[in-house]
Amino acid sequence: MKKDIAAVIREMLEESIGKVACERGVSLQEKPQVDIERARRDGQGDWATNVAMQWAKTFREKPVVIAKEIVSRLPENPLIDKVEVAGPGFINFFLSGSWMSGIIGQILEKKENYGRVDMGRGRKVQVEFVSANPTGPLHVGHGRGAAVGDICARILAFAGWNVEREYYINDAGLQMEILGRSTQARYFEVCGCPEKAPFPEDGYKGDYIYGLARDILTAEGERFLDKPLEETLLFFTGYAGEVILDGIKKDLSDFDVAFDVWFSEKSLYDGVRVPKMIETLKKNGFAFDAEGATWFKATAFSDDKDRVLIRSNGVPTYFASDIAYHKDKYDRGFAMVIDVWGADHHGYIPRMKAAVQALGRNEADLQILLIQFVNLLRGGQQVSMSTRSGEFVTLREVIDEVGVSATRYFFAMRRSDSHLDFDLDLAKSASTDNPVFYVQYAHARIHSIFREAASRGVAVPDPSRADLSLLREPEETALIKRLSAFTEEVEKAAGDLAPHRIVYYAYDLAGDFHSFYNSHRVLGVEPGIESARLLLSEASRIVLANALSLLGISAPEQM
């Protein structure tokens, strides 16, 4: 495999620093730590390092002097045009035309695999996300979690992880019972005798509950009316939960979000898993009995109080089932588990991380991605939401209104832990303001070039025959450098679980292409340049498509 340019420069520097140290009679205890990074602005080369400043102390010399010594001892390399010392002692590397030609060559060769890295080394990772209670349809808040979780999964897979997506169905407990009672009450209401089954105080007031009730009436008739409520509750709960879950599955699938596993909370209460989990904790010394209850010693880690596992009435807490659930995840062989949670659960993080460690795992084996709330705006006004009151905008409505691609883009465009303003009017506007179209348009434009080329009888050139060193214009080199940065962006996005990095990257790449397109013609110029620009366009198209594919956004050929 070809070494990336950063590694090449690093080796050159290590070699040179070794020489400097030797000549100065300083013995290096260890291999010098060399950090290199992309230069931030024009005139500072393509890559830069601050090693001279870091080594100045060791060598008892000014950084600038050290920098010059290092530079003068650097080995020659055809990928690098020149090296400069600048500012307080930065060493700037300017890449050569042959390096840039190499990048285009790599992209054209690797195609949809360009940008893949192997951070995961094939290890198993689970991303658990959405996991909304099946008590109502998904709303926009869930949508953000769905988009972010799904895109993280795509990025991790692209970064060499073996990814599995999971949805945890909260199908046990009080919320389901309330759902059942709400449905039951609406059924009686629809049948004309609301007084027989009063609507629960904290019931679900959404219109969809009436829909369920009417469906039950149609399918089952009035046969539940004269039976005791407690006897028929199970039916209502089961029916409502199942229909709602089916709706959720449909919504997600229409949102291009696919799950490998739908994990039922009920399955944890098999009388075995929770006791076994507690046994493990006790064995590890992190569970104890007190005040008639069983406790988890969360304070042994970074939580601020111990937590109850089994209440004094013998019923396990939700937390206990959650630990059992996470134990099950690790038992399934995941090297890393990622939970995507709503930001309102942040208080739960310390105890969950503590529990994972008490099970004998490293803290880093559980990554929790918090998703902040979504502010939905329509006509500049905030749309208020609450599942309980039934006042909410569903994910389905948003998808229907603005489309899957725009919805995914808007959900992923901000850092997950910052609040998100989702402007419905902007998202569906087919205007210059809409960033989704801006990116897609760049892709469509490239296709349009190739359509025109075909109609003119211009064939797509063979990369090995073309002279890519003809690409010397500033807009061309800027574009090539952007293309070369894709791999690093994938690494950063995967390492930080930060989908928005890919969004920004795609946007910037589209911008670089638009600039190039506006200042230079691809077709009808001198044949050598035409060939080189066609290949540059094709490389841009590939990387745009790869980035959009990570985001789950369509890459249209025509707009």
Place this chain on the structure above:
RNA sequence: GCGCUUGUAGCUCAGUUGGAUAGAGCAACGGACUUCUAAUCCGUAGGUCGCGGGUUCGAAUCCUGCCAAGCGCGCCA
């Protein structure tokens, strides 16, 4: 009261494992289509990086105090 997150241009936000002159988009203003899609491009203007201290060659970034906003602090789920 304690804890978590956030605070960067008029607005919405990047940048935060310490680096050089803090970047985009929108809004404002001025330009570019007889030529591959103007859903585009180019330019101008806009900043005490919430406030104060500290750490150092260097701080939006690290530490600390304060201010503001959101969220959370149950033998609920």
